[in-house]
Amino acid sequence: MKASETAVRAEFIVLVALLTAMVAMSIDAMLPALGDMARDLGAKSPNDRQLVLTVFFAGMTLGTLVYGPVSDSFGGHPPLWTLGAWLAATFFCSGILFGNYNAIAMEPMGRIAGIAAAVTGSLSSAVALAIGGVIGLFYDGTVIPLAAAFAGCGIVAFMLTEWAERRG
Numbered sequence: 001m002k003a004s005e006t007a008v009r010a011e012f013i014v015l016v017a018l019l020t021a022m023v024a025m026s027i028d029a030m031l032p033a034l035g036d037m038a039r040d041l042g043a044k045s046p047n048d049r050q051l052v053l054t055v056f057f058a059g060m061t062l063g064t065l066v067y068g069p070v071s072d073s074f075g076g077h078p079p080l081w082t083l084g085a086w087l088a089a090t091f092f093c094s095g096i097l098f099g100n101y102n103a104i105a106m107e108p109m110g111r112i113a114g115i116a117a118a119v120t121g122s123l124s125s126a127v128a129l130a131i132g133g134v135i136g137l138f139y140d141g142t143v144i145p146l147a148a149a150f151a152g153c154g155i156v157a158f159m160l161t162e163w164a165e166r167r168g
Helices: 003-041 046-073 077-105 107-138 144-167
Strands: none
Touching: 003 046, 003 144, 107 144
16 A cells, blocks of 8 residues: 555544544533423423434434535535535634623623623634644645644643633
8 A cells, every 4th residue: 555545544534533523522512401402492201301312313314314415416525615615604603703702701890891802802813813824834735634733722722621610
């Protein structure tokens, strides 16, 4: 096997492993709130909670059954770019609303909440530019540097959250 084939094979294995892990992580993230979700959805008995998981798995299945054939019919690339455009629009909208989330969280501080939210939004944009620049330096046309960067940023965010919770 050539070195380029080995690199492509390793990239494929990492990508499939990460995609498989995303389903497990999304379920694990949802389970602690399952009782609240069932209550908000009007579940009458505790056994009705399992319907939330059923709908989750049905959505994952339908997404796979729809996205796979559509992707195959276009050669795999246009639907991927469509997903990228959708993610970019979603992140853009989240970025616009990020300052508002901070202002809501800082409501008890009164009149300085807007200023603090603006500063936090500006700093988060500056940090995102710096991290994006570093990720761009390591990008070599494969998914591995991007996946490693996302994993690294997630680990750092988790560690900072744990540190802040223990400190406060």
